[in-house]
Amino acid sequence: MKVLIVEDNRELASGISDFLNGEKYICELAYDFESAREKLALFTYDCILLDIMLPDGNGLELLKLIRKENISSGVLIISAKDALDDKVNGLEGGADDYVTKPFHLPELHARLRAIYRRKKLEGSNLITFNEIVLNTDTVEALVNNTLLDVTRKEFDLLLYFIVNKNRVLSKQSIASHLWGDYTDSLANFDFVYQHVKNLRKKISALQGVDYIETVYGLGYKFNTSKT
Structure with a gap:
């Protein structure tokens, strides 16, 4: 938060x-x-x-x-x-x-x-989207009922995507939300790319759908139309 x-x-x-x-x-x-x-x-x-x-x-x-x-x-x-x-x-x-x-x-x-x-979060500590379940109390994520091995930043990133699903999120806005407003002055946001890449890889390893898509020149979007 x-x-x-x-x-x-x-x-x-x-x-x-x-x-x-x-x-x-x-x-x-x-x-x-x-x-x-x-x-x-x-x-x-x-x-x-x-x-x-x-x-x-x-x-x-x-x-x-x-x-x-x-x-x-x-x-x-x-x-x-x-x-x-x-x-x-x-x-x-x-x-x-x-x-x-x-x-x-x-x-x-x-x-x-x-x-x-x-x-x-609509009053709940459990956030569910298809095969993905996030528990904001325990900071745990499940994909297809299997615990997803994520860091705290990766958990927060996935939560940020789901809360803002179908919205294009710039790398700058992701960086600011997860690391603080000081990131506004950074020259690049390569660290955001790496965190997104790691998260997508871990979800796919558990046969989860890769809902996170790159919007070239803009950022990323959690696309709920993917199946």
């Missing part, structure tokens, strides 16, 4: 990022309204952790922008405020959940996972 943490308390933001990185999440940080707005204009995220009180604006205004621009990211509001009207305004404004500081990081993690399941 790729998460944008919008929090002006750098120590807290760093602590959240370190914890989620330990859970194999990709985290990007924004310490104010404007930098968050810029990141949202350039990159995509599965979930956004959004503080209400920012030094140059209000998190609820950023939430309005997120929904106005039809950004599909899940939004979890984090705030020191415990006022009922803040919760109501946040949830009615389109936030998916709300947590009040101080909070326990495992609880934050659980809320993020729940949002991701609802928004991206």
